[in-house]
Amino acid sequence: MAPPSADLKLLGSWASSYTHRVQLALKLKGLAFEYAEEDLAEKSPSLLLHNPIYKKVPVLLHRGRPVLESVIILHYLDETWPDVPLMPGDPYDRALARFWCHIVDDKLGPAVGAVFASPSEGQAAAVEQVHENLRLVERELRDGAFAGRRFFGGDKIGVLDVVLGCGSYWLAVFEEVMEVKLVDPEAFPLFHSWLRDFEEQEEVKAIIPAIDRLLEYARGVRQMMLGLSSQQQ
Amino acid sequence: MADQSKGVKLYGTSFNGHTTMVDCALRLKGVAYEYVEEDRKNKSEALLKLNPVHKQVPVLVVDGKPIAETLIILQHIDDVWKDPPFLPEDPYKRAKVRFWADFVSKKVVPIMHTVVASKGDEQKTAAEEFAGYLMTMEDGIREELWTGGPFVNGDSPGLLDVVMGSSYMWIKFIEAVVGVKVAKREKTPLLCSFMEAFVELDAVKELMTPPEVLLQRRMGNPSA
Numbered sequence: 001m002a003p004p005s006a007d008l009k010l011l012g013s014w015a016s017s018y019t020h021r022v023q024l025a026l027k028l029k030g031l032a033f034e035y036a037e038e039d040l041a042e043k044s045p046s047l048l049l050h051n052p053i054y055k056k057v058p059v060l061l062h063r064g065r066p067v068l069e070s071v072i073i074l075h076y077l078d079e080t081w082p083d084v085p086l087m088p089g090d091p092y093d094r095a096l097a098r099f100w101c102h103i104v105d106d107k108l109g110p111a112v113g114a115v116f117a118s119p120s121e122g123q124a125a126a127v128e129q130v131h132e133n134l135r136l137v138e139r140e141l142r143d144g145a146f147a148g149r150r151f152f153g154g155d156k157i158g159v160l161d162v163v164l165g166c167g168s169y170w171l172a173v174f175e176e177v178m179e180v181k182l183v184d185p186e187a188f189p190l191f192h193s194w195l196r197d198f199e200e201q202e203e204v205k206a207i208i209p210a211i212d213r214l215l216e217y218a219r220g221v222r223q224m225m226l227g228l229s230s231q232q233q
Numbered sequence: 234m235a236d237q238s239k240g241v242k243l244y245g246t247s248f249n250g251h252t253t254m255v256d257c258a259l260r261l262k263g264v265a266y267e268y269v270e271e272d273r274k275n276k277s278e279a280l281l282k283l284n285p286v287h288k289q290v291p292v293l294v295v296d297g298k299p300i301a302e303t304l305i306i307l308q309h310i311d312d313v314w315k316d317p318p319f320l321p322e323d324p325y326k327r328a329k330v331r332f333w334a335d336f337v338s339k340k341v342v343p344i345m346h347t348v349v350a351s352k353g354d355e356q357k358t359a360a361e362e363f364a365g366y367l368m369t370m371e372d373g374i375r376e377e378l379w380t381g382g383p384f385v386n387g388d389s390p391g392l393l394d395v396v397m398g399s400s401y402m403w404i405k406f407i408e409a410v411v412g413v414k415v416a417k418r419e420k421t422p423l424l425c426s427f428m429e430a431f432v433e434l435d436a437v438k439e440l441m442t443p444p445e446v447l448l449q450r451r452m453g454n455p456s457a
Contacts, residue, residue: 053336053369065325072331079324091312092298098305103286136286 006081008033011047011059013040015217017167018070019058020207024162025077027203029084071101074159086159096145100137100152101163108133109167115182116174116218117225127180134188137164141190150197157201165198169208170218177218241266242294244280246273248442248450248457250342251303254399255291257437258307261390262314304334307392317389321378329377330385330392333370337396340366345400348407349457360411364420370397371421379423383430390431397424398431405444410451 008026010033012019026033038047038057050059050066060067060076067076078086088094111129118126140146152160171182185192198204243259243266245252259266271280271290283299284292292299293306295313300306311319320327344366347359374393378385385393408415418425432441451457 062325067325067328068332069335072328072335075331076324076328079327091309092295092300094312095300095305095309098308099300099302102302102305 006031006033007063009036009061010034011036011038011044011050011061012057013038014209015214016057017170018056020166021070021162022058022060022073022077024166024203024207025074025086027207028086028157028162029077029081031077031081071105071159071163074162078159086153086162088153088158097152097158097160100140100160103133103136104160104164104167108137108164112167112170112174112182115178115180116170116222119226123178123180127182130182131187134183134191138188138191141194151194157198157204161194161198165195165204166208168195169199169211169214171195173211173214173218176215177222240294240296242269243267244269244271244277244283244292244294245290246271248447249273249290250400250403252291253440253442254303254395255293255306255310256440257399258310258319258395260436260440261395261434262310262316264310264314304338304396307334307395311392319386319391319395321386321391326378329373333373333378333393334396336366336370336373337393337400341370341400345403345407348411349451356411357413360407360413360415363407364415364417367416367421367424371424374423382423382427384427385423390434394427394431398428398437399440401428401432402441402444402447404428406447406451409444409448 008031010019010022010026012023012035014037023035036044036046038044040057043055047057047059048055050061051068054068058070058073060073062076062080067073074086088097108130111126111133115123115126115130141149146152149155151157152164157165174180175182183192183195199208241259241264243252243255245256245268247270256268269277269279271277273290276288280290280292281288283294284290284301287301289301291303291306292301293309294300295309300309307319320330341363344359344363348356348363351359374385378393380387384390385397390398404416416425416428431437447457
């Protein structure tokens with residue numbers, strides 16, 4: 001039987017890891033929602049109305065009222081539907097989860113994006129930046145705050161798993177498209193095994209797009225970027 | 234009521250807006266804490282160990298456990314010391330407060346740095362952008378959060394009051410540097426009123442560095 005209507009609508013984009021975060025959280029919490037795919041080249045009036053400042057996905061509409069920014073949406077979902085919590089209970093663990101979510105969005109994510117956007121001369125430096133950031137995460141998994149855990153959230157997926165995990169599949173995509181090694185299992189064994197466990201979760205498999213679609217998409221964007229940069233020379 | 238059971242230490246730097254935010258938050262909650270002044274040009278071993286990722290202040294240490302990143306520290310303070318609360322009870326309003334705090338971090342703080350560090354036309358443009366962001370915040374706060382004041386949070390200051398109130402002297406300083414009003418009362422009446430109410434609070438008054446002092450400091454160091 002379908003879960004009762006929570007009056008939720010998500011404006012998103014199929015290739016956006018920020019959208020996937022929210023979709024995964026909704027799935028983990030067993031919340032039904034309506035999904036509207038946004039064409040980011042031609043944004044809908046609804047998107048522009050509800051997110052006039054950033055004009056970005058995801059936008060969650062609950063009873064018609066917008067909640068913006070993926071991590072803020074995750075907090076909102078947790079506070080409104082506290083069953084199947086994403087955030088830890090202990091205040092210090094919560095602070096740590098927030099800190100590392102911030103690192104993902106402030107450092108690791110942009111570093112991975114930079115690899116993708118870099119011309120061949122800049123690639124080595126961009127790859128090293130990704131490795132530097134992965135080393136931070138690996139260290140926390142090895143002897144830091146998350147040592148000994150299967151997931152960042154413990155035995156079950158939590159907010160940091162969602163935030164880091166939805167996006168980490170781009171690593172494999174970029175490795176293939178750019179022909180670089182980003183996550184060497186020997187250099188990052190714990191990150192590697194965490195990601196494998198994350199991607200094996202039923203809910204995650206249901207959310208993340210097929211790798212072929214992601215590869216095709218990434219190749220297209222890369223071609224376009226190279227085309228643009230050669231025009232600028 | 235001050236909680237003496239937790240050892241609380243704040244590593245900060247004077248003339249640092251983010252340090253002021255955390256300082257204010259602790260005082261508003263009545264937390265007993267030790268303050269450690271860090272030299273930005275010569276960071277202590279302790280700081281580098283406590284915040285190996287960013288190597289920056291502010292860092293708050295509670296019972297030996299360090300927390301970095303200003304907004305995360307502020308939310309942690311609110312999580313541990315409940316009274317008075319920095320966030321509304323309603324999850325939707327909480328999401329709005331978090332959105333605007335994030336906006337300050339993403340847009341307002343960087344443009345303030347740009348204004349201070351630039352000159353001439355570039356500085357004027359940055360100042361206009363800054364004024365624009367404040368007007369955007371004004372509209373957002375009025376539509377989504379304001380319940381009559383004196384603070385965004387209502388009767389007592391909350392997260393946005395701490396963040397913007399702590400920045401008030403810096404805003405005045407920037408206005409003096411550029412020679413242009415950025416927070417105009419007729420354009421941003423709510424912002425002006427809650428920031429002014431904040432800096433007058435007994436708990437935080439002495440932490441507010443007068444703009445004249447910030448200006449003098451800049452004369453000795455034009456990038457400050």
